[in-house]
Amino acid sequence: xSRTQSLNFKxxxxxxFTGLYRFAYCLANDEQTACDLTQHTxxxxxxxxxxxxxxAKIKPWLxxxxxSEFLRQRTAPHPEAPGGLPATAPPPVPEFIAALDGxxxxxxxxxxxxxxxxxLALFYLHNLTYPEIAEAxxxxxxxxxxxxxxxxxxxxxxxxxxxxxx
Numbered sequence: 001x002s003r004t005q006s007l008n009f010k011x012x013x014x015x016x017f018t019g020l021y022r023f024a025y026c027l028a029n030d031e032q033t034a035c036d037l038t039q040h041t042x043x044x045x046x047x048x049x050x051x052x053x054x055x056a057k058i059k060p061w062l063x064x065x066x067x068s069e070f071l072r073q074r075t076a077p078h079p080e081a082p083g084g085l086p087a088t089a090p091p092p093v094p095e096f097i098a099a100l101d102g103x104x105x106x107x108x109x110x111x112x113x114x115x116x117x118x119x120l121a122l123f124y125l126h127n128l129t130y131p132e133i134a135e136a137x138x139x140x141x142x143x144x145x146x147x148x149x150x151x152x153x154x155x156x157x158x159x160x161x162x163x164x165x166x
Contacts, residue, residue: 009049013042016059019126020066026121027070029110037073041066063126063136067118108158116151123148 020041024034044065045058052058109117118137122128130148134141 009046012045012049012058016062017042020062022125023063023118023121024066024070025106026109026125027067027118029106033073037066037069040069044069060128060132060136063122063128064138067137070118104162108155108162111158112151112154116147116154119144119147120151120155123151 017038021034021038024037025031028034028037041062045062049058049061052061109121112120119133119139122133122136123130128136130141130144133139133148134144137144139147
């Protein structure tokens with residue numbers, strides 16, 4: 001790797017490490033696995049990133065690669081569609097939402113069904129658009145819309161249930 005490439009790679013890591021780590025943590029709910037996934041994603045970029053021709057494609061590629069690695073490491077199959085939730089959920093208690101901290105939010109994400117966890121994390125935590133999420137997860141945009149909507153319902157229910165227990 002040349003000095004210029006090395007500086008560009010360092011800048012890329014500085015710009016995207018935190019977001020990728022948070023995404024990995026939302027998926028795995030484990031610090032070590034999140035670190036491993038993030039590091040492996042940058043390793044893959046260091047080896048294959050030169051193949052990307054457009055700079056705008058780097059961010060979705062990083063998230064797609066991390067997500068693919070997460071799925072590859074999973075041994076148990078996961079269902080494609082969440083089920084069993086009502087069409088609407090009670091709204092969360094506003095005081096609880098105002099007092100919500102990082103660990104509580106991470107715990108709430110950990111209780112989401114796996115098919116909605118990644119799209120919702122990319123939507124809320126990384127501000128990706130629906131088409132960017134679709135590209136990152138290699139999923140049709142329509143499926144992203146549905147999963148984000150289902151995820152919002154689940155998240156509201158989880159937060160409301162947690163508020164009721166507090």
